[in-house]
Amino acid sequence: MFAEIADRMPQLLSGTWITLQLTVYSAAVGIVLALVFGLMGTSAHAWVRRVARVYVEIFRGLAVLILMFWFLYSLPLLGLRLEPMFAGVLALSLNIGAYGAEVVRGAILAVPKPQYEATIALNFTTAQRLRRVIIPQAWAAMLPPLTNLLIQLLKGTSLVSLITIVDLSKVADNWRGNTGNSALAYGVSLVFYFVIAQILVLIMRWLERRANRRLGRATPSRRAERATLPAAGGGA
């Protein structure tokens, strides 16, 4: 058994690399989308909020796989041909960005009103207030739900195996195709995903501790956060 795993190691590692790249790129684009649409959701102007709402509803409501297929197969018929990697990252980012926007919006609205009033008294503009006072405070509250979304994103990257990208899932699939040893192939890849997930969680927890330290408070207990989290979706 171990010999077989060792044989497969090069592919497993290259598949893992693709998976990590997809995760990081989609997370990067996703956080930008989340910040943009999340902030728009807190705007004083109703039409700005409405645009953000439409984005969130549509890209949260769509299954990621449908979006991916549409980008890869339908878009060419409209004249735009996308590389599979690009289609994959685009679909994942748009989806995770929509979930992220809700997290950002919620965290910003949760910053206590007196903080806003203090910035009014000191004559901050909206942009200054958000950048200097509100978002730094909201950031610490955002990190636990964003950690869940990051894991959701990791799971979502497995869908690219269905649009011809050789990520970790596709490697496992090929492995099964070649040797018929499905339990080992899929089992090992699940373990790889699990390890990646735990590492990502550790990184996020470190960021959380740092953010809370900057606010001068101890990290709240894990239990308290888990109780209030709605479950994140699987790969969609």
Next chain:
Amino acid sequence: MGGISWDWNYTLQILPDLIRALLEVTVVVTILSFVVALVLGLVLAIVMRTPNVVVQQVLRWVMEFIRSTPPLVQLFFVYYVMPHLGLTLGTITAGVVTLGIHYSTYCAEVYRAGIEDVPRGQWEACRALSLSTRRTWLGVILPQAIPKVIPAQGNNLISLLKDVPLLAAIATPELLQTAFEAGNKTLSYLEPLTMAGVLFLAVSIPASILIRRLERRFGH
């Protein structure tokens, strides 16, 4: 660059198949899987309260493993490994089993929060009245814990719905698979996939709005 051409005739042709796939397969799989998830999740949540640390930790890590790894790979595992164990599963069964188990971990988490929300005094009162474990759970704790978590479980239901398309990977005749096959026949993917998206939104968005209204009613 080609112009944007949309064939309405074609669209109307495939629409009945798409809707049938949506209702007969996608929605059905969602509901069946969710029932499995709800029941299994409740069992897990209750067993997790065991004072036996070993069982609790093992279970916790198993649930964590299932929850943080891709359901797609879990689906392949179930679909391809089961025949080796003598059980050949149809695509729909494999889907229901996989998604049911995967989402039972999320449902268990929600149940856990609901159970922990039940005031300590309730447990103590049950002990004072010498109620059996069974009566305590069935008569007192669960009736208080479960209604509170209905909105959160509703969110899990919607997440589950959004994962059903990955069953296309094993050619389950659900919405996405049907749309893709239609596209394969004519190489016009635009209409079927777009309609698949639209139909999907037509189910998921109202469901989300409903859950949000439930959340508000339950005073979240």
Next chain:
Amino acid sequence: MDTDTNGAGGTIIHFDKVVKRFGDNVVLRELDLSVRPGEHVTLIGPSGSGKTTILRLLMTLERVNGGVIWVDGEPLSHMRRGDRLVTADERHLREARKKIGMVFQQFNLFPNMNALRNVIEAPVTVLGKPRDEAERRGRELLDMVGLADKVDAHPTQLSGGQQQRVAIARALAMEPKVLLLDEVTSALDPELVAGVLGVLREIARTTDITLLCVTHEMGFARDVSHRVMMFDQGQIVEQGEPEKIFTEPDHDRTKAFLKAVLEER
């Protein structure tokens, strides 16, 4: 609304028939109020009488429902359009706010910054002051409020009284002409109150800043104020020099209120 009545006549604050409603509750009914530059005014009265609302209106945290507020000869709640006054927009409010600063009951220090940064953030970001100049002035102010050794401290490492003193330094760093103090010692443990009041007494004594103060600290009001205004149900019941108000008030409402407050102590 014409612009004939303006805050001239040497007032720095002038409320002209100001009305403020919260839903069905009318808190201020056509209130007329004037404050001269450099004057120290204390507002006393039962809760709900509108005292805090007056401060919040001046700080533009609330909008008026009627009447006009003038600050230093210019309208605050409104802006000039030709020879008319219309409701002020955000740009006008930002300009008008420059003259006013506020210290809150709950301090409201920014938890993502230490004491010095709390004080210099607004001068640097809003006024565009160079950082080293702002830091120099910030340290001066923190020294003036007795916290020279706490410049690097985080708000969570400071007592309530110390946090409030940082808040005072923060407000002063913007060099306002008017400083609004909203029950600034009410949230403090009794032994910390004296420290904050001491700082305020110093400011009252050594600067010519106009002070508008809502407080229950009668001793402080007596020592520092030029004028005390007794409020009830959105109206000024009585006003005058502290000695007069505290020892021989004319109105029954004032007498009853002072009696109740003094009995608490």
